[in-house]
Amino acid sequence: MKKFWAFLVVGLLIGSAAWAVDVQISAIVASRLSVGITDSTWDLTIDNTGAEVTQDSIDNLTVISSKKNYTVSFSSSDNGNLKMTVSGTDYLIPYKIKVDTTGWAGGVGINQLSDYVQLSATKTIEFIKRTPAVGKVFPIGIQIPEYLNEIYEDGTYTATLTIGITAP
Numbered sequence: 001m002k003k004f005w006a007f008l009v010v011g012l013l014i015g016s017a018a019w020a021v022d023v024q025i026s027a028i029v030a031s032r033l034s035v036g037i038t039d040s041t042w043d044l045t046i047d048n049t050g051a052e053v054t055q056d057s058i059d060n061l062t063v064i065s066s067k068k069n070y071t072v073s074f075s076s077s078d079n080g081n082l083k084m085t086v087s088g089t090d091y092l093i094p095y096k097i098k099v100d101t102t103g104w105a106g107g108v109g110i111n112q113l114s115d116y117v118q119l120s121a122t123k124t125i126e127f128i129k130r131t132p133a134v135g136k137v138f139p140i141g142i143q144i145p146e147y148l149n150e151i152y153e154d155g156t157y158t159a160t161l162t163i164g165i166t167a168p
Contacts, residue, residue, distance in 0.1 A: 100138055
């Protein structure tokens with residue numbers, strides 16, 4: 001009978017010592033949404049012969065997003081023209097931009113800059129996937145189209161290119 005009571009006491013101690021606690025873990029993940037380029041100034045030399053000037057990789061666009069379905073937009077001062085003002089007269093040289101996203105075809109929905117295009121209106125690239133933590137890098141090209149009618153007024157022309165990113 002002593003053995004029975006010993007087993008019963010041990011069984012009760014073991015049974016009564018069992019318990020559980022539920023822990024809820026919550027983590028807030030920071031949003032990352034950014035675009036960047038390598039150089040804030042792009043220098044072009046136009047030899048004024050009328051020939052097309054193309055630099056297929058004048059810079060790199062780096063995109064970082066923790067969200068899906070985001071848009072990168074490109075807009076230009078002076079409707080996609082380089083501009084120089086002399087004595088109140090504006091001289092314009094049209095330019096075109098291209099962003100090569102072919103290296104990440106599965107992450108891109110629509111790219112309005114897949115070929116050289118003048119930024120007379122805002123153009124966009126719609127991405128459908130999140131990027132790796134280090135981002136995705138895409139070459140940016142610039143082109144001055146062939147111009148055979150008349151040579152350009154010599155001097156320094158400038159434009160401001162604005163690159164933005166938005167997500168729902």
